[in-house]
Amino acid sequence: MSLWRYLRLFRKDVLSAQPARLYRAWMAEFRTPFFRSYLCNQPALVDLVLRQRPDDFPKSDRVREGLKPLLGNSVFVTNGETWKRQRRIIDPAFEGGRLRDVFPAMLEAGQGTVSRLATLADGQPREIEAHTSHAAADVIFRTLFSIPIEHSVAAQVFDAFREHQRTQPVVNLGALLPLPRWFPRLRRRRTLRTAAVIRRLIAELTTARMAEIEAGTAPDDLATKIMTTPDPVSGACFEPDEMVDQVAIFFLAGHETSASALAWALYMLALYPEWQDKVAHEASEIFNGAWPDFADVGRLRVSRDCFRETLRLYPPVPMMVREAACPEHFRDRDVPRGSQIVLSSWHLHRHERLWTRPDEFDPDRFETGNGRSCLREAYIPFSAGQRVCTGAGFAMIEGPLLLSMLVRSYRFETVATRPPMPVAHLTVRGQDGIWLRISPR
Numbered sequence: 078m079s080l081w082r083y084l085r086l087f088r089k090d091v092l093s094a095q096p097a098r099l100y101r102a103w104m105a106e107f108r109t110p111f112f113r114s115y116l117c118n119q120p121a122l123v124d125l126v127l128r129q130r131p132d133d134f135p136k137s138d139r140v141r142e143g144l145k146p147l148l149g150n151s152v153f154v155t156n157g158e159t160w161k162r163q164r165r166i167i168d169p170a171f172e173g174g175r176l177r178d179v180f181p182a183m184l185e186a187g188q189g190t191v192s193r194l195a196t197l198a199d200g201q202p203r204e205i206e207a208h209t210s211h212a213a214a215d216v217i218f219r220t221l222f223s224i225p226i227e228h229s230v231a232a233q234v235f236d237a238f239r240e241h242q243r244t245q246p247v248v249n250l251g252a253l254l255p256l257p258r259w260f261p262r263l264r265r266r267r268t269l270r271t272a273a274v275i276r277r278l279i280a281e282l283t284t285a286r287m288a289e290i291e292a293g294t295a296p297d298d299l300a301t302k303i304m305t306t307p308d309p310v311s312g313a314c315f316e317p318d319e320m321v322d323q324v325a326i327f328f329l330a331g332h333e334t335s336a337s338a339l340a341w342a343l344y345m346l347a348l349y350p351e352w353q354d355k356v357a358h359e360a361s362e363i364f365n366g367a368w369p370d371f372a373d374v375g376r377l378r379v380s381r382d383c384f385r386e387t388l389r390l391y392p393p394v395p396m397m398v399r400e401a402a403c404p405e406h407f408r409d410r411d412v413p414r415g416s417q418i419v420l421s422s423w424h425l426h427r428h429e430r431l432w433t434r435p436d437e438f439d440p441d442r443f444e445t446g447n448g449r450s451c452l453r454e455a456y457i458p459f460s461a462g463q464r465v466c467t468g469a470g471f472a473m474i475e476g477p478l479l480l481s482m483l484v485r486s487y488r489f490e491t492v493a494t495r496p497p498m499p500v501a502h503l504t505v506r507g508q509d510g511i512w513l514r515i516s517p518r
């Protein structure tokens with residue numbers, strides 16, 4: 078299959094587009110007149126690129142191109158010293174202790190979601206992704222800026238973001254399929270307009286927050302922490318514009334991914350009702366008639382395993398792309414400088430030579446020898462190495478918490494006539510959404 082056809086299929090339908098051999102291959106090479114692309118599935122190669130020599134495999138400039146109108150110079154797209162400085166400022170906000178501090182805000186977002194679903198719990202088919210998006214956006218606004226999604230600026234960002242997604246080409250093809258630099262870039266006017274609207278709204282939030290910080294009245298949330306943390310090396314904090322870039326990526330990376338994961342997790346539990354009952358039972362025991370506290374979340378083992386297994390089968394970020402900064406030699410092949418290195422969690426997580434029963438939903442698998450070794454070497458839903466997702470710890474609290482709260486209150490069932498078809502939008506989504514029947518438990 079040519080790369081062009083492959084990418085067209087990939088956009089159409091992630092699952093059936095994949096030639097079966099990519100689930101068995103250690104590496105696949107795609108050649109075009111302009112560039113070469115290498116899909117790496119061998120754990121040693123993934124380890125080399127992500128953990129051992131990440132500086133030799135930076136994010137390609139082309140990744141930035143598609144995202145620039147919205148993200149500017151955010152930590153997601155920068156490289157080298159700029160990226161290192163940004164991570165030094167951002168990382169402390171996501172340490173364990175801080176996650177404990179933002180937990181009440183997450184819980185409030187979960188309570189809001191449980192209340193909103195009450196009117197929909199009538200056994201009729203309901204599209205659930207819209208609600209998980211709403212929930213994840215609420216989590217981000219409450220933890221970052223101490224405002225609920227109902228706040229007028231938060232609601233406007235959320236709406237503008239949905240509009241932005243509709244105007245964006247689905248997968249970031251610019252990254253997987255680098256066009257030569259002279260090739261004219263077409264950006265739809267609406268994409269540029271919606272990106273500008275989102276950035277203006279975010280700038281309103283950060284300007285207001287800066288004034289509160291100066292007045293000593295700022296709430297102790299993630300935005301205050303990030304805006305007041307100096308870089309330990311230079312001593313300087315983020316400039317206002319830089320902060321807009323970072324908030325844009327927290328909103329994008331933090332809400333799209335969690336929304337996708339939660340929607341697929343609910344679908345998996347609807348498909349496997351015995352696991353759903355186990356999650357509900359665990360939540361009843363641990364919540365014990367009240368809402369959970371931070372320590373309880375660590376005890377939601379079944380919920381965490383179900384969420385983790387969902388991230389294996391439906392990794393929200395199905396592929397990551399890097400560029401070879403110097404010539405390499407992979408599996409007896411010369412990899413020229415500038416080649417695209419594709420790390421596909423979609424393939425790695427379902428690889429037939431690595432996982433036992435790769436296509437089965439089995440949350441217990443991580444307890445076995447095969448599951449444990451694959452967890453170390455073939456499981457990268459949050460990436461790995463120095464560029465690992467900043468929000469991984471945050472997401473592993475948010476996901477199991479919301480899953481348990483929802484399943485504790487409601488039963489979710491599949492809609493036989495509407496099985497979801499996974500497609501690669503910014504994250505892995507259902508082509509026509511994910512439809513479930515909801516009823517009170």
Ligand code: HEM
Nearest residue numbers: 152153330331334335338394397458459460466467468472
């Ligand atoms: C289930 C939820 C999530 C998943 C599966 C996920 C996955 C990922 C992946 C795979 C990357 C690496 C992308 C690449 O290298 O091309 C990434 C990066 C990132 N994520 Fe997440 N993410 C999740 C939630 C979050 C949350 C909640 C936040 C913040 C609140 C967040 C913030 C970021 C940031 C800032 C980066 C860029 C890190 C860097 O390049 O240094 N993510 N995420």
